[in-house]
Amino acid sequence: MTLLGTASFVAVIALWWAVAALHLLPPQYLPSPAAVVSKFYVLLVKYNFIGDIGISIFRVWSAFLLSAAMAIPLGILMSSFPIVNGLSQSMIDFIRYLPVPALVPLTIIWLGIGESSKIALLWMGTFFQLVLLVADDARRVPREYIEIGLTTGAKPRQILRSIVLPAMLPSMVDNLRITLGWCWTYLIIAEIVAADSGIGYVIMSARRYVKTDEVMAGILAIGIIGLATDQAIRWLHRRWFVYLT
C-alpha cells in the first residue's frame, strides 16, 4: 500500500476514535475502535468466527472460480467468432442488468438455502459481467500480434496459446480481481437473506440485538479480507507482469 493510502486509513480511524472518545454519539450508534477490535477478538476465540469467515471465503472462491472457468473460454470464443457473440450478447446483456438481490428469491425456490443457492447467486452476479470483460480483453489484443503469428506459421490453437492469452493476461487478471470484489458484495446479500453461517449471517444476527460492535467487527472482517486479497493479487500482478513497468 502507498504512503498516501496508509495515511488516509490512519486519518479515518483517528476521526472515528475521536468521535467515540468524546461520546458525541451513543455506543449503539458508534462503538469505539477499541470496542470493535476487542469484540472481533472475542468472536474469534469464543464464537468460532473463524468458521464463519472460512465458509464465506469458501462460497466466494467457489463461485468466483466457477465464473472464471466458464467466462474465460466463452469470452475468448465471443471475441473470435461473431456467431458466438451474436448468439450470446443480448442474452448476457439482459441478465447482467438484473439486480442480484432480485434473484435471491428465485435461487432459494430453485436451490433451497444450502450452499448451492449462494454459489449460484454469486455466479449469476459475476459470470455475465466477467464474460463481457474477458471478450473485451481478447478483442483489444492488437491485430499486429495475431498477424505476426499468422506470418510465422502458427495455427489457430498456437495463436491462442502463444499470443492471445499472454497478450490479454494482464488486463484479464485485473478484471478477475475486480470480479472477486463483486463476489463479496453479493455474498453478504445472500448471507443476510438466507443463511445460518458466514460473515453476513453474523452481521445480521448481531443487528437483531443492536450489538453494533459485533456488526462492525463483521464489516471489519470483510474489509480486511478484501484488502488483503486485493493487495495479494496486485502483488502477483507486479511479479508476473514485470515487463509492463
Added chain:
Amino acid sequence: MAHFLEIDRITKVFGTTSAGAAAINVIDGISMNIDEGEVVVFLGPSGCGKSTLMRMVGGLETPTTGRIVLEGREVKGPDRQKGMVFQSYSSFPWLKVLDNVRFGLRFRTDIDAAEKDRIARHYLRMVGLGDFEDYWVNRISGGMRQRVAIARTFAAGPDILLMDEPFGALDAQNREFLQLQLRDLCLKERKTVIFVTHDVEEAVFLADRIFVFSARPAKILEEIAIRDLLPAERDIKLRESETFFNLRNRILGLTRTQALRSEQMEVSQ
C-alpha cells in the same frame, strides 16, 4: 518468363461486404513484377492503399479482382513464406529480446531447439543487439524494438519480407541509421523485400526500384529504377551527393500533388 512475384491486375474495394458502409475503391488495377532479391519500395501519400496492396501480397487481405503469384503459386493466405514487420506492436512485450527473435522460428518442426537458438542469436547480432538478449522490449528504445522485429522476421527465413512503414515512428537520426543497417542486411541476405513508406528520402535510399502510388484509388504513377542510378552499396555520404539530391527533388515534385489530393480526400470523407 515467370517472375518471383507477380501482381496481376489487382483491384480492391472495401466495405462491400458489411451492409450499409459505403464502398471505398482503394486499389485500381495495379500490376507489377518483382524479381528475387530486389528491394522494392511502395511510395505514396497516406491513405492511398500501399499497406492494402502489401497486405494482399502477405495474404492478410484478399484482392477483389486479380491475382498475386509468389514463386509460381497463387497467394491464398498468410504463412511463413511471407514475413511481416509492422510500425507498432511489432514485438511481444511479454517476451525478452532473444525470445522475440526466437518466436520467428517457434512453429517450425523441421529444426531443433539448438538450431533455432543459433539462428536467433545470429540475426540478433546482425542487427547489433547481441548484448541485449535479456532485455524486455519495453525497456529498449523504439529503434531497437524495430531491429528486434527485423531480426525476428529474418530469422523466420521467409521468401519475401513485407515491411509496413517500420521506421515511421522513429526520430530522424535513428531512422537514417536503421535504413543503413537494413539496406546492408538486405544485400547480405539477398532477400526480396517490399518496403512501404511515404518518406521520399527513405524510399530513394533503400530501394532498388520505387513504385510511386497515386492518391486513392491507387494506381502506379511511375516506376523508378533507382538501381540504375545509385550504387548497390549505400552509405551516409550518398545522402549528400548531387545524384541523390536531384532524385529526391524529382520524386518530391511527383508526390506533392498526390499528397495534396489525398489530404483533401481525407477531409471530405
